[in-house]
Amino acid sequence: MSLRPPRQRQRSIWRSGVHHDRQRVQQNRWATAMTTLSDVAREAGLSTAAVSRYLNSKLDLPNETKARVDAAIAKLDYRPNQMARRLTMGRTEAIALLVPEITNPFFAALAAAIETEARSHGYSVYLSSSGGSLDREIESLQRLSERHMDGLILCTNRPDDGSLAAQLERHRNVVLADEDVAGPQLGRVFVDNRLGAKLATRHLIGFGHRDIAIIAGPKTLFSGRERLAGFREAMAKANVPVDKRRVFQGSYSMDYGRQVARSLLAGPARPTAIFACSDFVATGVLEVARALSISVPDELSIIGFDDMPFASMLSPGLTTVHQPVDDLGKHAVRALLSTFDDPSPPETRGLPVKLVVRDSVAAPRTSKERR
Amino acid sequence: MSLRPPRQRQRSIWRSGVHHDRQRVQQNRWATAMTTLSDVAREAGLSTAAVSRYLNSKLDLPNETKARVDAAIAKLDYRPNQMARRLTMGRTEAIALLVPEITNPFFAALAAAIETEARSHGYSVYLSSSGGSLDREIESLQRLSERHMDGLILCTNRPDDGSLAAQLERHRNVVLADEDVAGPQLGRVFVDNRLGAKLATRHLIGFGHRDIAIIAGPKTLFSGRERLAGFREAMAKANVPVDKRRVFQGSYSMDYGRQVARSLLAGPARPTAIFACSDFVATGVLEVARALSISVPDELSIIGFDDMPFASMLSPGLTTVHQPVDDLGKHAVRALLSTFDDPSPPETRGLPVKLVVRDSVAAPRTSKERR
DNA sequence: ACACCTTTGTTAATCGCTTAACTAATCGAT
DNA sequence: ATCGATTAGTTAAGCGATTAACAAAGGTGT
Numbered sequence: 101m102s103l104r105p106p107r108q109r110q111r112s113i114w115r116s117g118v119h120h121d122r123q124r125v126q127q128n129r130w131a132t133a134m135t136t137l138s139d140v141a142r143e144a145g146l147s148t149a150a151v152s153r154y155l156n157s158k159l160d161l162p163n164e165t166k167a168r169v170d171a172a173i174a175k176l177d178y179r180p181n182q183m184a185r186r187l188t189m190g191r192t193e194a195i196a197l198l199v200p201e202i203t204n205p206f207f208a209a210l211a212a213a214i215e216t217e218a219r220s221h222g223y224s225v226y227l228s229s230s231g232g233s234l235d236r237e238i239e240s241l242q243r244l245s246e247r248h249m250d251g252l253i254l255c256t257n258r259p260d261d262g263s264l265a266a267q268l269e270r271h272r273n274v275v276l277a278d279e280d281v282a283g284p285q286l287g288r289v290f291v292d293n294r295l296g297a298k299l300a301t302r303h304l305i306g307f308g309h310r311d312i313a314i315i316a317g318p319k320t321l322f323s324g325r326e327r328l329a330g331f332r333e334a335m336a337k338a339n340v341p342v343d344k345r346r347v348f349q350g351s352y353s354m355d356y357g358r359q360v361a362r363s364l365l366a367g368p369a370r371p372t373a374i375f376a377c378s379d380f381v382a383t384g385v386l387e388v389a390r391a392l393s394i395s396v397p398d399e400l401s402i403i404g405f406d407d408m409p410f411a412s413m414l415s416p417g418l419t420t421v422h423q424p425v426d427d428l429g430k431h432a433v434r435a436l437l438s439t440f441d442d443p444s445p446p447e448t449r450g451l452p453v454k455l456v457v458r459d460s461v462a463a464p465r466t467s468k469e470r471r
Numbered sequence: 472m473s474l475r476p477p478r479q480r481q482r483s484i485w486r487s488g489v490h491h492d493r494q495r496v497q498q499n500r501w502a503t504a505m506t507t508l509s510d511v512a513r514e515a516g517l518s519t520a521a522v523s524r525y526l527n528s529k530l531d532l533p534n535e536t537k538a539r540v541d542a543a544i545a546k547l548d549y550r551p552n553q554m555a556r557r558l559t560m561g562r563t564e565a566i567a568l569l570v571p572e573i574t575n576p577f578f579a580a581l582a583a584a585i586e587t588e589a590r591s592h593g594y595s596v597y598l599s600s601s602g603g604s605l606d607r608e609i610e611s612l613q614r615l616s617e618r619h620m621d622g623l624i625l626c627t628n629r630p631d632d633g634s635l636a637a638q639l640e641r642h643r644n645v646v647l648a649d650e651d652v653a654g655p656q657l658g659r660v661f662v663d664n665r666l667g668a669k670l671a672t673r674h675l676i677g678f679g680h681r682d683i684a685i686i687a688g689p690k691t692l693f694s695g696r697e698r699l700a701g702f703r704e705a706m707a708k709a710n711v712p713v714d715k716r717r718v719f720q721g722s723y724s725m726d727y728g729r730q731v732a733r734s735l736l737a738g739p740a741r742p743t744a745i746f747a748c749s750d751f752v753a754t755g756v757l758e759v760a761r762a763l764s765i766s767v768p769d770e771l772s773i774i775g776f777d778d779m780p781f782a783s784m785l786s787p788g789l790t791t792v793h794q795p796v797d798d799l800g801k802h803a804v805r806a807l808l809s810t811f812d813d814p815s816p817p818e819t820r821g822l823p824v825k826l827v828v829r830d831s832v833a834a835p836r837t838s839k840e841r842r
Numbered sequence: 843a844c845a846c847c848t849t850t851g852t853t854a855a856t857c858g859c860t861t862a863a864c865t866a867a868t869c870g871a872t
Numbered sequence: 873a874t875c876g877a878t879t880a881g882t883t884a885a886g887c888g889a890t891t892a893a894c895a896a897a898g899g900t901g902t
Contacts, residue, residue: 134618136888147852152890161850179616183563184888186554187857194597201583203780208579212572212600219599224619226565227598228590229583245550247505248595354784383784390786409574410781413725413754415761507858518882523860532880555858558887 135176143172155180194249195436196226198240200257205408206425207255210278213429214253221437223250232258241267244274251436253277257352259320273439275446277432280322287435287446289428293323296421296453297330297377300403303419303455304373305338307463309401313346313371315360315381324349327377327405346371357384365392365400372464373401379408382418386460397462407456417458424451506547514543526551565620566807567597569611571628576779577796578626581649584800585624592808594621603629612638615645622807624648628723630691644810646817648803651693658806658817660799664694667792667824668701668748671774674790674826675744676709678834680772684717684742686731686752695720698748698776717742728755736763736771743835744772750779753789757831768833778827788829795822 141148144165151169153159161169172178186192197214199207215225226249230236237256244252251273256264265283268274275287304312314331317324328349335342348364350356357376364370365388376382382404386396394400396416404411404420411418428451435446512519515536522540524530532540543549557563568585570578586596597620601607608627615623622644627635636654639645646658675683685702688695699720706713719735721727728747735741736759747753753775757767765771767787775782775791782789799822806817 134888137890138888148889149853149891150851153851156890158891159851165850179613179618181558181888182614182617182619183554183558183561184857185890187552187558187859187888188890190554190857192554197598202573202586203576203579203583205574205576205579208574208576211598212574215573215598215600224597224614225599226595227568227582227586228596229586242550243553243595246553247550248553387784387786410784413758413781414784415758415786505858508860509858519859520861520883521881524881527860529861530881536880552858555887556860558858558889559860561887 134181135178136181137178139176140169140172140178143176144168190247191440192247192249193222194224194226195251195253195433196228196240196243196249197253197255198228198230198237199255200230200232202227202229205410206406206423209409209425210255210429213426214433215429217430217433221433223433223437230256232256234258234263237264238267241271241274244271250440251275253432253436254281255279256281257321259318272443272445273436275432275436275439277428278323285445287432287439288448289432289435290322290448290450291423291428292450292453293326294330294333296405296423296455297327297375298334299453299455300375300405300421301331301334302338303457303461304375304401304403305334305340307373307401307461309373309464310340311343311346311371311464312340312373312375313348313360313364314375314377315348315350315357315385316377317349317352319349324377331375352378352380354380354384354387357381358388359384361385361388365389365394370394370400373403373461375403375405377405379404379406379411379418379420382420382460383410383414386414386418397460399465401461401464403461411456412458414460416460419458419461420456422454422456424453427451505552506549507552508549510547511540511543511549514547515539561618562811563618563620564593565595565597566622566624566804567599567611567614567620568624568626569599569601569608570626571601571603573598573600576781577777577794580780580796581626581800584797585804588801588804592804594804594808601627603627605629605634608635609638612642612645615642621811622646624803624807625652626650627652628692630689643814643816644807646803646807646810648799649694656816658803658810659819660803660806661693661819661821662794662799663821663824664697665701665704667776667794668698668746669705670824670826671746671776671792672702672705673709674828674832675746675772675774676705676711678744678772678832680744680835681711682714682717682742682835683711683744683746684719684731684735685746685748686719686721686728686756687748688720688723690720695748702746723749723751725751725755725758728752729759730755732756732759736760736765741765741771744774744832746774746776748776750775750777750782750789750791753791753831754781754785757785757789768831770836772832772835774832782827783829785831787831790829790832791827793825793827795824798822 137151138148141151144151146169150159154161154169195218197211199211202208202211211227218225228240240252243249253275255278257279260281265281268281268284268286275289277289280288314328316328319325332342348360357380361384374385376385382402385402389396389400396402402418404418407420407422411420431449431451438446508522509519512522515522517540521530525532525540566589568582570582573579573582582598589596599611611623614620624646626649628650631652636652639652639655639657646660648660651659685699687699690696703713719731728751732755745756747756753773756773760767760771767773775789778791778793782791802820802822809817
């Protein structure tokens with residue numbers, strides 16, 4: 101077996117005094133000459149190990165040597181190659197966030213919060229939108245398996261038939277935020293949907309409303325069911341009966357809001373207030389009310405959920421339930437990072453919400469007239 | 472120099488028939504036993520090179536062998552480790568997007584478009600918000616130098632004193648989107664701001680407006696200057712003089728809109744139309760007009776810029792200039808990817824815009840009365 | 843004078859994958 | 873019978889870092 105001359109290998113050349121022009125094979129197409137750790141080591145007259153350990157504070161060097169290394173780094177403009185770092189350390193220091201739609205202001209705010217918190221822990225954030233598709237959700241999990249990133253914060257808005265849950269079972273470094281997926285033992289961070297609905301409902305009842313319609317979220321969604329439950333609880337507590345024909349369940353969209361509003365506001369026997377379980381829905385209702393010349397809040401009170409940024413821009417300003425989206429993001433990140441050190445799933449967290457009072461709720465007319 | 476026994480090395484063991492229990496040092500804390508390429512190779516009775524090249528379609532194997540490899544992959548549930556892949560290939564197959572604020576619906580929409588396009592080319596997207604801070608912008612460039620990602624799409628909203636430009640000079644794999652930074656030879660993708668302003672202005676003039684105020688963007692911003700220039704051009708072409716006291720330049724914010732509107736709409740000598748160079752600004756104006764009981768569009772016409780999602784949710788629906796944000800994202804990604812193959816900076820692109828007519832513009836009252 | 847610790851480093855293996863360069867075997871054509 | 877092409881792979885270097893394990897020099901206590 102004849103040994104062909106091996107490809108030029110630069111081994112133990114450093115410190116040998118021999119000078120080579122660096123003629124490294126650049127696999128990277130746009131690479132400008134990149135300075136590596138061994139360049140720095142050579143310049144400083146040290147081994148790569150010493151420099152590496154110094155840079156990672158794992159070796160205490162005398163000041164004079166430190167200065168030499170620092171000078172070499174500055175001179176050569178050395179930047180550690182993160183790709184190499186990640187390979188050896190087995191960690192990417194990046195997490196991914198998967199949301200249904202980043203254009204939804206709620207998820208945009210969540211993304212901002214997550215990014216801020218992640219950065220403060222030294223993590224970068226990959227963003228992807230699933231568009232509500234299972235395939236994309238699974239694709240994200242795939243990337244997780246491929247060590248693309250260290251963990252994933254998953255927001256779904258889709259009822260799961262078990263396929264997602266099955267995939268999730270295989271991972272430990274995933275946190276579910278905002279919406280639930282039944283099954284897997286994972287960290288979960290939600291908002292207290294039930295409390296929010298109670299707050300909103302009580303607010304309406306407090307103004308004297310009895311005939312309240314609720315446009316709740318999808319039956320298939322955790323938040324949808326919780327909000328409806330909160331509504332029922334608050335109504336029960338105030339001894340106000342809930343008329344089945346005043347309960348609607350559907351998507352959190354403007355269009356669903358419009359659709360329900362049209363049927364609800366058509367006849368004369370309309371409710372005095374509508375609890376829309378999403379600001380999008382509330383906006384649709386508002387639009388229809390305007391089209392029908394029903395004045396809000398004089399003739400109809402509307403309350404929303406989410407406190408999306410545009411809620412204050414509507415006219416009238418929308419009274420709604422504020423979600424602590426910053427906290428949601430913060431806790432999601434912390435829960436995720438905690439799984440990196442401790443394999444047991446973090447506790448599920450329910451974050452408190454609060455009511456934001458603007459101008460879309462007033463006392464019902466009938467009660468005014470009675471006065 | 473005595474040679475200590477080297478750390479257990481598994482070299483050339485594959486195919487040797489000897490069976491070892493894999494007792495690999497797991498540097499990764501949460502690592503489940505990960506199957507590597509060499510596990511697959513051993514299982515399939517091949518070399519890692521063969522498997523690698525087969526997987527990358529660089530080696531054509533006979534069907535029987537292919538089947539063996541595929542079976543091994545399935546059996547061991549092998550996922551290529553992207554970190555290792557990236558190190559050898561010198562590419563991360565990820566790009567970063569830096570926006571001032573992801574909560575700004577315009578940037579959220581841009582992010583969505585960029586993510587979609589990037590994914591279709593096999594790239595992931597890192598998201599960061601700069602909050603309009605130079606430090607964060609530079610931090611992103613730093614990550615670029617550290618080979619965190621292959622390229623960067625940069626959206627700034629800050630006038631640059633040259634510091635950013637200086638940093639940008641050092642990179643080739645950056646594309647500027649939406650807003651300009653003077654100096655560096657980089658790919659740029661903008662919207663045709665001037666055209667948009669002309670379209671809006673012409674629309675108002677066409678309705679008979681002569682006394683038009685413009686609330687333009689910041690003087691220091693490319694888009695701000697362009698939009699103002701477009702306004703002036705359109706006015707000049709129609710022979711309508713521009714009164715200096717009707718020209719305002721400031722930030723693209725609701726607050727600036729409110730502020731200008733309050734001074735503009737206070738007295739009786741108010742303009743018949745306002746061209747707000749951002750939908751945020753227009754929203755502020757709308758709010759003040761409503762507070763002052765000035766009816767829009769009957770007494771005052773308002774036109775915006777951006778066509779943010781909430782523009783249609785306002786009342787009245789805001790007539791505005793639609794930015795082709797999807798195209799913007801698409802071209803930004805393409806321009807960026809093109810720099811990976813071709814070092815010369817891609818051409819600057821100006822994307823056409825169009826007017827979206829809703830309900831915030833009508834003929835001015837005076838001209839109605841004249842009829 | 844000896845053992846022992848501290849300081850200041852070094853050596854080489856390793857992470858998991860890609861790839862240039864090689865090779866052995868087979869086949870058809872000259 | 874020999875040559876060249878094709879098929880079906882292999883070998884080992886290398887990407888740029890981290891790190892366990894070693895080691896020489898100098899100081900210190902007894």
